[in-house]
Amino acid sequence: xxxxxxxxxxxxxxxxxxxxxxxxxxxxxxxxxxxxxxxxxxxxxxxxxxxxxxxxxxxxxxxxxxxxxxxxxxxxxxxxxxxxxxxxxxxxxxxxxxxxxxxxxxxxxxxxxxxxxxxxxxxxxxxxxxxxxxxxxxxxxxxxxxxxxxxxxxxxxxxxxxxxxxxxxxxxxxxxxxxxxxxxxxxxxxxxxxxxxxxxxxxxxxxxxxxxxxxxxxxxxxxxxxxxxxxxxxxxxxxxxxxxxxxxxxxxxxxxxxxxxxxxxxxxxxxxxxxxxxxxxxxxxxxxxxxxxxxxxxxxxxxxxxxxxxxxxxxxxxxxxxxxxxxxxxxxxxxxxxxxxxxxxxxxxxxxxxxxxxxxxxxxxxxxxxxxxxxxxxxxxxxxxxxxxxxxxxxxxxxxxxxxxxxxxxxxxxxxxxxxxxxxxxxxxxxxxxxxxxxxxxxxxxxxxxxxxxxxxxxxxxxxxxxxxxxxxxxxxxxxxxx
Numbered sequence: 001x002x003x004x005x006x007x008x009x010x011x012x013x014x015x016x017x018x019x020x021x022x023x024x025x026x027x028x029x030x031x032x033x034x035x036x037x038x039x040x041x042x043x044x045x046x047x048x049x050x051x052x053x054x055x056x057x058x059x060x061x062x063x064x065x066x067x068x069x070x071x072x073x074x075x076x077x078x079x080x081x082x083x084x085x086x087x088x089x090x091x092x093x094x095x096x097x098x099x100x101x102x103x104x105x106x107x108x109x110x111x112x113x114x115x116x117x118x119x120x121x122x123x124x125x126x127x128x129x130x131x132x133x134x135x136x137x138x139x140x141x142x143x144x145x146x147x148x149x150x151x152x153x154x155x156x157x158x159x160x161x162x163x164x165x166x167x168x169x170x171x172x173x174x175x176x177x178x179x180x181x182x183x184x185x186x187x188x189x190x191x192x193x194x195x196x197x198x199x200x201x202x203x204x205x206x207x208x209x210x211x212x213x214x215x216x217x218x219x220x221x222x223x224x225x226x227x228x229x230x231x232x233x234x235x236x237x238x239x240x241x242x243x244x245x246x247x248x249x250x251x252x253x254x255x256x257x258x259x260x261x262x263x264x265x266x267x268x269x270x271x272x273x274x275x276x277x278x279x280x281x282x283x284x285x286x287x288x289x290x291x292x293x294x295x296x297x298x299x300x301x302x303x304x305x306x307x308x309x310x311x312x313x314x315x316x317x318x319x320x321x322x323x324x325x326x327x328x329x330x331x332x333x334x335x336x337x338x339x340x341x342x343x344x345x346x347x348x349x350x351x352x353x354x355x356x357x358x359x360x361x362x363x364x365x366x367x368x369x370x371x372x373x374x375x376x377x378x379x380x381x382x383x384x385x386x387x388x389x390x391x392x393x394x395x396x397x398x399x400x401x402x403x404x405x406x407x408x409x410x411x412x413x414x415x416x417x418x419x420x421x422x423x424x425x426x427x428x429x430x431x432x433x434x435x436x437x438x439x440x441x442x443x444x445x446x447x448x449x450x451x452x453x454x455x456x457x458x459x460x461x462x463x464x465x466x467x468x469x470x471x472x473x474x475x476x477x478x479x480x481x482x483x
Contacts, residue, residue, distance in 0.1 A: 003031050005031040005149050006023075006150050006423045007020075007416070007423065008031045008033065008147055008153070009155055010155060010161050011041065014041055014408040014409040014412065018065075019153045019415045019419070021110060022416030022419075022420065023115075024113040026420035026421070026440065030116065033136070034118070037119050038103045038119070045312045047186070050097065051067075053095075054068070054406050058459070061083075061447070064445050064447050065441065069109075071097075074097050074102065079102065079105070081254055084219060085461050086463075088208060088225035090362070091366055094223065096260070097254065122138060124139045125137040126152070132384045133152045135147065150423060151386070151419050151422055153412075153416065154386070158316075159391035165385070167382055180353045182314045183314070183317070184285060184315065185262060186264075186310040187258055187308040188250075188259050188292060188302070188305050189255075191257045191259060192300075193301060198301075201216060206226050230298055231248065231294075234290075239290065239293075241290060243265055243267060243287075244263060244287050245262070245360075245474065247473050247475070261288075263291045264287040264288055266280050267354070271318075280314045281314055288307065288310055321392070322379045324379060326393060327376065328392070333346070335370075339372075341373045342372060342373055343414025345449065346410070347365070348404045349366075349477075350364065350397055352396075361476050372411055374414065382429075383429055383430060384429060388415035388416075392411065410446065417441055
């Protein structure tokens with residue numbers, strides 16, 4: 001037995017970081033467990049970049065709090081340009097960042113909050129009885145170790161604690177259990193962006209939205225989406241794996257000559273099965289090399305580029321969803337649903353990378369601002385267990401929006417704040433006064449609907465353009481800017 005914290009957070013991705021910092025800042029003795037030697041989850045381990053999306057379609061910032069503080073500090077470190085316009089998926093903003101700077105800053109923020117951190121430690125088991133988690137087991141170089149917390153927040157992304165204690169969950173799409181595909185992000189360096197911009201101007205008809213010269217030249221961080229026909233021909237000619245995404249998607253990073261690339265894709269992977277993850281690592285790393293060679297041959301500015309690195313592991317979009325006290329739906333997302341127990345906001349599209357088929361759907365980014373209810377964080381059957389991040393209780397469609405990193409960090413902050421209040425009052429998770437949680441979140445800089453606080457607004461982020469044909473981008477938006 002190595003620790004008896006008030007709150008044990010399992011998993012140090014965006015949700016876990018938000019949860020641990022919030023719990024510790026609000027007075028709970030907090031332990032954060034992470035299996036890698038650094039924290040950040042998809043921000044750093046899977047190298048997903050940029051963060052999406054802090055602003056609604058009018059440029060109003062609806063995710064603030066700890067996530068907003070993170071961005072402000074990245075900018076101060078020159079590790080991010082901050083929030084910039086997005087030329088790809090109709091978001092009002094995107095937030096690229098340097099992943100190495102992110103690693104250091106996240107460790108600083110967690111330790112400054114007084115969180116006890118346990119790295120290189122893999123969650124192995126959880127034991128409980130009478131509706132309470134009693135013991136968390138980890139494995140590390142020191143052997144097998146036990147933790148006895150008063151309250152647990154499962155931020156494993158895969159609802160690992162929930163699954164181990166036998167609380168109910170579902171996987172993937174309702175009708176067949178299929179899950180969104182996995183993607184290995186990678187970074188390319190030594191790119192000549194003057195040549196990239198010139199190439200984009202000469203090939204704008206192949207790019208999403210046919211960006212103008214002003215849009216191409218005026219972006220602090222360039223983004224490129226399109227080249228559907230080039231990708232499909234490369235697949236037909238055997239230059240690319242058949243499952244690779246049917247478009248090029250890349251984002252300029254703060255460091256000179258670098259982009260993050262989101263092009264690899266593999267369907268039929270269950271991220272809770274080691275054999276599936278093994279197959280995904282082998283195939284997507286091969287795809288990364290193929291995509292880079294294609295960019296070198298066909299896109300100006302990439303001729304002398306090189307792959308700098310790939311994600312430490314493949315990025316997994318979807319596995320388990322808990323069965324909570326409330327299940328979020330597509331209608332909740334698209335109709336800007338306010339909940340009396342809302343603890344975070346989201347505004348990203350319902351973004352479905354297809355579990356089968358080729359066409360990605362991207363529905364309504366920024367048009368709706370919705371809340372995530374506290375009840376969706378409550379696994380059925382347990383009174384001292386919360387979840388945060390992409391494994392909350394939501395349908396396959398609703399999950400397509402709530403899963404992104406900025407939203408997940410906001411959900412984590414809500415969970416950590418609620419956990420601290422439960423500890424302070426000596427009550428179960430279902431007995432927490434969510435009105436008090438909402439008040440605390442507002443006082444700590446978060447934005448919530450119908451709370452009497454106006455969001456910050458940056459109209460300069462909003463591009464003056466209408467929705468255009470998305471065929472060159474390999475996706476379909478049934479609810480575009482003009483929809």
